[in-house]
Amino acid sequence: MGADPVIVALPARPRRARPRTDSALVRSVQAGDEVALGELFRRHWHAAHRAAWLITHDPQAAEDVAQEAFLAALRRIDRFDRHRPFAPWLHRIVVNRAIDSSRARISRREDVGTGDRIEPQGASSDPGRLDDGLVRALAELTPEQRAVVVLRHLLGFTPGEIASALDLPRGTVNSRLRRALDTLAELLG
């Protein structure tokens, strides 16, 4: 196509000396303030997208998961309790959707007999970016193991919070995390 692409601008940075709290932003979003929505998106997109990608290892799935998580959060924003922190609520949606997405991909691959390991996608489009031992080591974990690693070491959840977010016993979270870290340590030297 010969047309010039139309660029959609990212949300503008607000001109405020003191950043507004998430709670204040959520209240503004509930009132229909698009600037506040932009700030909330800008503040939380990167972590959400990164978490989704580290669990799914698929750029398209990660984008879908993070985007759908934001949309799901928006759909429920009227009922959101502003006294609770926004980020853990969003991250919980992201991580559960990322696990579901990864499981769905695995089951589709099993259907066609290609095994259950998820190879990182997108390598052909940019091989240099994925030449990272950590990414390859993470690919050796199950989606559930990747999820606990991401929740604990990227998003800063405590084991108790992880157990609540994933609806698992705390002991399961601890053992899953331990096994995942042992595997990573072994693979990364």
Place this chain on the structure above:
Amino acid sequence: MSRPLEQRLREVSIPEAEDAERRAWAVVRANAPAARRVHRRRRAVAFVALAVMAITAAVVTTPGAAVAEWLEHTAARALPDSTPALSTSDELPAAGRLLVDDAGRLAIERRGRTGRLPGRWSGASWSPRGRFVVVWGGSSVVALAPDGTRRWRVRTPGAVYAGARWSPDGYRIAYLAGDARLRIVAGDGTGDRGFARSRPVAPAWRPGSDHTLAYVTLAGRLEIRNVDNRRLIWRSAPTLSRRTTALTWSRDGMQAAAIAARQIRVHRLDRRRTVRLSPPPGAVYEAAAFSPRGDALAIVTRHGRQSSLTVRGRVLFTGPGFIGAPVWSPDGEWVLVRWEAAKQWVAVRAVGAPGLETLARTGEPLGWCCPPITK
């Protein structure tokens, strides 16, 4: 691990992160809850008025335009670097049965084998579970079993000139007859009756609801009604192009798209909005279809002598000449199109790892049967 795991996780480079953010923001902004807030606030005092507005007007919004811009932008991108290698195949890349129109002769292809259906017909479509094929031609609508056995036949007041479509539960069939009448017949061929006046665009049943039908009125509105009690679910403004060629529903039944050469209008029933998509200057939309597994829209666009297939804003295939209407595999992983100039079908993987296969076929794929039955 020389550096702390936390730091390494934060420093991993995410492919296409910037593009993903831009696309996501366009979509999130388009779904801002402003409209819902207004609705909620006024509900106590103006519920009736809003309900009337909801079913009589499709509102084209600025956020909707943002999605259109985004899709326009992404549809205009060049082929990605990760264009998969072309491979040839003798079989369809996904499970299921494909209904094919080869110059009026119908055939069903499965695992590389082709079975012919008797007679010459203007068109055909599957029943929801693939137990029958409804075909039409002349002034007849006929139900055939896949082995070609005729089950029933309905003679219509005039020639049938647009597609017969089976309802999701199999108990109704909608078709267009020669007097611009949209007609409904029961799944067993009984009770044939006129329902509404319609432009010659194949009607489309709403997924997940038994007898709700979308069709284009003579005035150029998209109307969505229950065909049993005639209850109106949605009516757009009378702004659909006379060049509207097809209707397609998203899997969840919340988005209905009307496809025309210069515009695709996606009517979002949950948001009571209409999003307009426009092709790049000089290009026209040839066809589009929603994925059976979600809301991804496969769009075929022609620009001069070049045609392209786009899914989720990614150009998956570009080739010289005409590309036929996209047909999704039942699992929603592949999109199949007829590439006329090459006398081939091209199957493009729309999700997961890139994949592109060609099959030496010339007929027009009509439908790939069937989505898994979910209870």
